[in-house]
Amino acid sequence: MHTPAGFEPALSMPAVVSAGAVAFAWRRDKLLVSGAADAPRDGPMPMLPGFATIAALGLAGTPHFLGAQDGVDCIAVNLPDNAPEPAGWHYAGLRSLFFRIPEPLLALAGRAFQIVEWDRTHRYCGRCGTPTRDKTGERAKECPACGQVAYPRVSPAMMVLVTRGRELLLARASRFPSGMYSALAGFVEPGETIEDCIRREVREEVNVEIAPPAYFASQSWAFPHSLMIAYTAEYAGGDMRPSDEEIADAQWFALDALPALPPGISIARRLIDATVARLRATGSC
């Protein structure tokens, strides 16, 4: 997920909200969309409510202005945990909306969720416990007692696809769906560069040393606030074996014998597909 073309971010709610403004209304980790929760996946696409519809449905929450997508105002709304579910609408997890709403809306929903989640979890100063207030001029909360400022949290994580000639190193985490393998991934620790993190995680998870990694792409991942930064790296040594309790299995896979892979919306799949295409184009099978 990335910022859609045509999106202009902004901070302050307009004095008059435009009639066509769209609401990304979150109750806990679920988004208000039209239709029934058990509607068939190939049925009508779920729609987002207009901002004016929120009040008309008897709902109320804290609004956060996101900006405008092709001139249409976009507003995140933090609904209370006990907000009712109006007839004709339901609350849906973001993952359940993959491939069901257009990708630009999905990306904006992820952005909205991260801001709403930050709003909910920074109501009090982490240093002195005083209720915080919104800071003017930037997306931040400040403590009126001690001045501590809290910004929306973004947690960098790395993903790396290790190659050895024409083989890919793919691993199964215990939490993956049955049979699925993916590239290695892990969160950056304090004091580390992305490259430090990649070398450490590869060593820790599969006991392998790598050549300097090459950048591939990054993806915002709102579960709950990651920035996934993806690389490839060529094997440089070590006797590969899963050596972290999170890793159920890891193997070198030939290009023509790949296991089940993550779905196409994930950067993991794009990384694997692009690497397979590159290796196929550069050598003889």
Ligand SMILES: [Zn+2]
């Ligand atoms: Zn404070």
